[in-house]
Amino acid sequence: MAHHLAIYNFGLHVAAYDDPAVRGFVSREPLNFEAAARAEGYIGRSGYAGEPGPESWGVQAFPRFIAGSGFTSGPSSLSLWQDIETLMAFSYSGVHAEALKNARAWNIKQTWPPLVLWWVPAGTRPEWSDGVSRLEHLAEHGASPDAFTFKQAFSPDGAPYSPDRSRMKALVAENLSRQQDLLHLLTSISV
Template sequence: MIRQPDGYHLAELNIGRLLAPTDDPRVAEFMANLDKVNGLGKRMPGFVWMMEGSGEPGTGNTENAIGGDPQFVANLTVWEDVASLETFVWGTIHKQFYDRRQEWFELLGDQHFVMWWVPAGHQPDLDEAMARLERLRQKGPSEHAFGWADLKQASKWRDNRCAQVAAE
């Protein structure tokens, strides 16, 4: 099992492809709640940093498209520890949106979520995060890139029996 090194924080990247453009009614409920959910995350104990878009209301991080595809979006955050991220993901309103992700996101065949340790104070960029995800896809879990199943202390993930379905 992977353990948190002293002086390090937990970075996470979650990618997904929206079922429709961000201004389409099919994803309107998701888009309308981005600021609320992201704002909650930023106020959570243990939150450190989030990759931001322009700050335009209702856009969240959706401007950080992947591969030039505006429907392929990324969420990149840093947390003090696993427990902080877990509490946000499964102990807040975020879980309600997580449980409904198939309503707004395509089912991805590839791994779409990765975590890794970063030195305290480091803010990873999308290129670094995508490289970590690719490493996890190609070589499997390691200290360099891992998922919830690789963290012994990730009890809420186990309790929720996360299935491999559409992205967050």
């Protein structure tokens, strides 16, 4: 059976979404969504209820780490990818890598894992609640075939997995060729 890789991430900003302190994040968000859509191996992402764009994959939920923060929501995403290499190539290069480089300016320091990965049968899509439960499981129990990270990855059959670095390098080059206009736009957006 074919599988796709699901990723859920969650963080908390240093200020409200409309505060100038996180304007750099807000300004980059559409560029990141567009870079993902252009990336090799991208399958799709959940939208957010009540916002333009893709439909929400279930009711958006947040992990217990939001408790006591003063926020009722936090920056999070849920998406599907062909495999680990395609997701890593997108995440750690180009537009998204530039956002990661500046994330400390917008987000509080986390005491929980920033993301969780897991496999789903091709043709199905996870819901927000799936990502929340898996992130909490990862935080409580560490990496397993049901909830893992890039550093401790597993294949769809549950075996430990080491990403193919040479394939990722080729994917990075391909993705960067599709993002040149987006990277240019970044030069005019402040952190």
